[in-house]
Amino acid sequence: MDVVVNAATSVDGKLSTRCREQLRISGPEDFDRVDRLRAAADAIAVGVGTVLADDPNLGVKEEQRRVTRLQNGRPAHPARVVVDSRARTPPDAELFDGDASVYVLTGTDAPEERLEGLRQVGATVLEAGSDDGRVDLPSAFDALSAAGVDRLMVEGGGELIFSLFDDGLVDELSLYVGSFVIGGREAPTLADGKGFTETFPELELVDVKRLDDGVLLTYEIGDTVCR
Ligand SMILES: NC(=O)C1=CN([C@@H]2O[C@H](COP(=O)(O)OP(=O)(O)OC[C@H]3O[C@@H](n4cnc5c(N)ncnc54)[C@H](OP(=O)(O)O)[C@@H]3O)[C@@H](O)[C@H]2O)C=CC1
Numbered sequence: 646m647d648v649v650v651n652a653a654t655s656v657d658g659k660l661s662t663r664c665r666e667q668l669r670i671s672g673p674e675d676f677d678r679v680d681r682l683r684a685a686a687d688a689i690a691v692g693v694g695t696v697l698a699d700d701p702n703l704g705v706k707e708e709q710r711r712v713t714r715l716q717n718g719r720p721a722h723p724a725r726v727v728v729d730s731r732a733r734t735p736p737d738a739e740l741f742d743g744d745a746s747v748y749v750l751t752g753t754d755a756p757e758e759r760l761e762g763l764r765q766v767g768a769t770v771l772e773a774g775s776d777d778g779r780v781d782l783p784s785a786f787d788a789l790s791a792a793g794v795d796r797l798m799v800e801g802g803g804e805l806i807f808s809l810f811d812d813g814l815v816d817e818l819s820l821y822v823g824s825f826v827i828g829g830r831e832a833p834t835l836a837d838g839k840g841f842t843e844t845f846p847e848l849e850l851v852d853v854k855r856l857d858d859g860v861l862l863t864y865e866i867g868d869t870v871c872r
């Protein structure tokens with residue numbers, strides 16, 4: 646399964662403000678590019694932190710892209726995936742608009758009543774617990790792959806993106822950098838988690854493009870190296 650991470654940050658690497666509310670960093674050209682990436686994916690994943698902060702829909706916005714998917718024998722929208730060890734995704738979240746399949750990847754300790762609530766709104770629950778109580782991403786992604794997901798787009802947030810790099814699961818990163826500063830030590834960044842200290846994921850910069858009033862950086866991910 647190919648894993649493509651997409652995110653938008655300020656020049657100081659922040660995904661949002663310290664208030665952790667949804668913030669438009671991309672402009673219209675970048676949102677259109679994101680929609681194209683969505684249309685090319687089998688599934689779109691976010692962490693539960695993003696669901697609770699942004700209540701995203703994750704659908705393909707442009708109708709012609711949905712029509713093309715249908716003509717190619719695919720569902721109009723990619724499946725939606727939430728990495729959510731304790732099943733905190735609200736059953737009335739925008740993801741459950743009935744337009745797409747939803748997978749919730751959980752740990753082993755998610756309360757049964759919350760899992761049942763999510764199943765009732767149509768979610769498929771895939772349990773993949775790790776020792777720290779969080780979702781074991783390699784085995785959860787194997788389960789997604791077995792369910793037919795060949796191309797997974799990940800749209801954040803910073804905790805999930807760090808774990809994906811930590812587990813060596815990222816194949817490509819598209820990063821839109823908007824031309825402004827957010828600041829704040831509590832504001833989420835592209836890769837949060839505990840951070841790397843000795844070895845760091847090595848990225849190969851394969852493209853640089855001006856877009857809107859910012860820049861789009863495209864990286865492929867190589868091996869982890871010491872610096
Ligand atoms: N500008 C942009 O492109 C984007 C911005 N954002 C912003 O980012 C912020 C949200 O990011 P963030 O708070 O980091 O949340 P995330 O979306 O990264 O979700 C993190 C949560 O996922 C759950 N989780 C389960 N298993 C794992 C695992 N193995 N590794 C990591 N997380 C796991 C954890 O919750 P639990 O333990 O309960 O399972 C964790 O707290 C918001 O402010 C949002 O607006 C988000 C996306 C894109």
Ligand SMILES: Nc1nc(O)c(N)c(N[C@@H]2O[C@H](COP(=O)(O)O)[C@@H](O)[C@H]2O)n1
Nearest residue numbers: 653668669670671699701702703704800
């Ligand atoms: N590419 C990009 N640019 C921004 O400026 C953003 N704030 C985000 N956020 C991501 O998009 C999701 C919202 O999706 P819907 O419009 O609701 O379909 C949001 O949850 C973030 O993952 N992305």
